[in-house]
Amino acid sequence: MDVLLKALTLILSGDRELLFISLTSLKISLTSLLVSSIISIPLAFFIGMNNFKGKKLVLVAINSLMALPTVIIGLLVYSLLSRSGPLGSLGILFSPYAIITGQTILILPILISMIYASISGLNSTLKETLKTFGASRWYSCYIILSEMKIPIISALLAGFGRVIGEVGVSMMLGGNIRWYTRTITTTIALESGKGEFELALALGLILIGISFLLNFLIHLAVNNGK
């Protein structure tokens, strides 16, 4: 209880390191979300709007990849980025860029899967109507995109929620370097064991706060769409 009070005091005092760690987490996770959505939205559209051989297989694969543990992704990307790996010369291991790489890969399946689901769930008469009017591929995509604002935002929020709270990728690829790759989750995981309990707890509260806010926003987005 006493530690909880100390943690709250730390938050309210605007502790510089606390702020820095929180911002680091946000910067990294938002960038991962951005890169991942640039890849996943067009990809989801392509899969959703076309029928091709092996489409079912692709969908099954994407769904399975969603369940991949973060430490596995961390391990795989680590072996790519390590000096002894193929991309070692990039020298980005133990930097924020490595974490971003891992987190982007982490949420690709979720984003693709959720966006695809809402495309395929779209009222088929919309697609029919667009076809009837001879709408071009690009125009159809544009119309559908605007119809899908809400589901896409929901997918993005879900993806963000996944990365802001993950620790496997951040720890293995970031290295928990102070003022550099130390994030909310790596601090909680690695610093609390060294007696930095108030800091870890304060960050835990901040993370819970972010998660609540996120869920609230998802709730709003979903309900407003109805």
Place this chain on the structure above:
Amino acid sequence: MKKRLFILLIALSILPNLFASGQSENLHLKMATTTSTENSGLLDKLLPVFEEKTGMKIDVIAVGTGKAIKLGENGDVDLILVHARSREDQFVENNFGINRKDVMFNDFVILGPAEDPSQIKGMNDGAAAMKRIMESNSDFLSRGDDSGTHTKEKYLWNKTAITPEGIWYKETGQGMGAVLTMTDELYGYTLSDRGTFLSMQDKLSLEILVEGDPDLFNPYGIIAVNPEIHKDINHSGAMKFIDFITSDKGQEIINNFRNNGEQLFFGNGEN
């Protein structure tokens, strides 16, 4: 009938535990030590001999020196084996520990890439080497975790009278093994105890660049936690282990311990 049998069985299984608590407490020992000591593999050679001899069981909690000392202050362990002399003395002065004894020593080394961009190879002044690393902006990885190694590192920086900061100075907050791996990856420099480095040598391409400076001397001490801190402290058990590790037999095991053919620790304990 079945129900009664069942209850009887449950009762019988609980019974031994009721009687055992008095005795097993004394046979159970908790020791906090540092990650470097644990990583070296020495304890895997020492503890089984002690356990067989006395029938006791030791649980080892390996954390940074700072945390180990905190565990002692809280009475969460019965004894501590650490390597930060000034802090050990403070621990005893503040009445948290009694009966501090020398156990063994080894040394710290400054490691870096073979190319040695900061050109510190062969220097015999640790603090000066650290200064050169800082001036050449090479990556230096710090334990950053209040461990014995971190304490020594801070001591060396203090000697240079400049505070290390900047993107080249990486405070990882992790154990020696993790830091060595990261240093290797980043072609950086770091301070390490010789033992952990030797035990990981075949996985690293780092080289020993600076050694032998008296400042890099690394003595280990063992201290029994003051039994007055907490009623559950196994003081007699702690003293048994301290006697063992400073005995001829314990010292022999320490001196005979090799890793990759190298001697990691040199016993200087006396009974």
